[in-house]
Amino acid sequence: MATFAIGVDVGGTNLRIAAVDANGKILEKITTGTEVSRGREQVIFELTSSIREMLNKFRGSGRLAGIGIGIPGIIDLQSGMLHESPNLPGWQDYPVKEEIERKLGTTVVLENDANAAALGEKWLGAGNTVDDLCMITLGTGVGGGIVFQGRIWHGMTGMAGEMGHVTVEPDGVPCGCGGRGCVEQYASATAIKRMAVEAIATGRAPELARAMNEEPEFSAKVVYQMAVQKDEPALQIFRTVGRALGIVIASAVNIFNLPMYVIGGGVASAWDAFSPSMLEEVRQRSFVYRATVPQESARGVQGTRVHDDALPSRRSTIITRALLGSDAGLIGAARLPMISKESGHRMVGSSGQRETSEVSS
Numbered sequence: 001m002a003t004f005a006i007g008v009d010v011g012g013t014n015l016r017i018a019a020v021d022a023n024g025k026i027l028e029k030i031t032t033g034t035e036v037s038r039g040r041e042q043v044i045f046e047l048t049s050s051i052r053e054m055l056n057k058f059r060g061s062g063r064l065a066g067i068g069i070g071i072p073g074i075i076d077l078q079s080g081m082l083h084e085s086p087n088l089p090g091w092q093d094y095p096v097k098e099e100i101e102r103k104l105g106t107t108v109v110l111e112n113d114a115n116a117a118a119l120g121e122k123w124l125g126a127g128n129t130v131d132d133l134c135m136i137t138l139g140t141g142v143g144g145g146i147v148f149q150g151r152i153w154h155g156m157t158g159m160a161g162e163m164g165h166v167t168v169e170p171d172g173v174p175c176g177c178g179g180r181g182c183v184e185q186y187a188s189a190t191a192i193k194r195m196a197v198e199a200i201a202t203g204r205a206p207e208l209a210r211a212m213n214e215e216p217e218f219s220a221k222v223v224y225q226m227a228v229q230k231d232e233p234a235l236q237i238f239r240t241v242g243r244a245l246g247i248v249i250a251s252a253v254n255i256f257n258l259p260m261y262v263i264g265g266g267v268a269s270a271w272d273a274f275s276p277s278m279l280e281e282v283r284q285r286s287f288v289y290r291a292t293v294p295q296e297s298a299r300g301v302q303g304t305r306v307h308d309d310a311l312p313s314r315r316s317t318i319i320t321r322a323l324l325g326s327d328a329g330l331i332g333a334a335r336l337p338m339i340s341k342e343s344g345h346r347m348v349g350s351s352g353q354r355e356t357s358e359v360s361s
């Protein structure tokens with residue numbers, strides 16, 4: 001019997017559920033609107049009923065590996081508590097894992113959504129040729145995930161990898177996290193829109209001003225379209241995006257010396273606009289990067305699909321685009337129970353030992 005897992009990606013606007021087989025093939029995917037404004041009980045209800053629906057459909061045809069759920073916010077993995085989520089107002093200190101498990105009558109694996117996306121890219125996306133990677137997801141906010149030896153690196157409580165809140169401007173724009181000048185304030189879709197509005201306010205961005213008047217849904221996407229048309233103020237905004245990302249990646253390269261850094265999320269589709277300044281910034285700021293820069297011209301390797309045989313050397317630092325698009329988090333969420341089962345026995349064994357020694361001491 002084939003094995004499958006259920007992956008769930010909880011977003012601020014969408015709730016997506018998929019049944020995924022052991023090879024990563026999406027058997028079925030459903031997307032529903034998350035009515036965050038109707039409160040967490042409603043979201044949990046929609047989430048658990050969709051999971052149940054998917055389970056009923058596939059239970060007869062395969063063995064369930066488990067249910068993995070990617071959720072935006074700061075999660076304490078041990079308690080399954082969601083501490084804070086900018087996309088899910090009213091969920092502070094909410095025992096989300098316990099609530100879902102109680103409603104479903106079965107265990108689930110909970111994970112931060114950006115961590116899940118990093119795992120997805122490692123499994124089936126840009127990172128499938130490497131063991132370690134760091135992923136930065138550019139959406140409404142900026143998320144991050146670090147994968148070491150094929151597994152998400154959780155830190156002490158599951159909160160590691162918050163790349164979006166690394167400081168790039170010490171006295172910069174205030175951030176929702178309480179800091180200032182976080183990369184999220186310069187490289188998220190929200191930040192791109194804000195920078196466009198700021199540029200318009202100076203009176204020196206007439207084309208952007210016109211676009212804002214014409215487009216009721218003025219967004220980062222519109223700013224990118226202006227950049228494609230070589231509008232200088234729009235290009236300048238994406239240089240700022242690239243510079244901010246470059247500063248963070250240069251630090252990550254210096255700290256971790258990983259083989260791959262992946263940029264994903266909706267804003268990553270503006271790669272052409274921000275990657276030249278990003279790569280230049282990394283080159284200037286990281287001597288580790290300069291020592292491991294791919295042998296071919298950086299432009300030929302960076303940002304394109306990296307096949308095994310295309311890697312100039314296993315010892316190069318690759319900075320590239322994500323390949324799974326908006327499915328990365330969903331696929332990564334489905335992968336969670338598959339790999340936590342593999343390690344389940346060992347984990348039970350080691351914690352059991354620790355408990356024994358604590359009792360005897």
Ligand SMILES: [Zn+2]
Nearest residue numbers: 165175177182
């Ligand atoms: Zn921040």
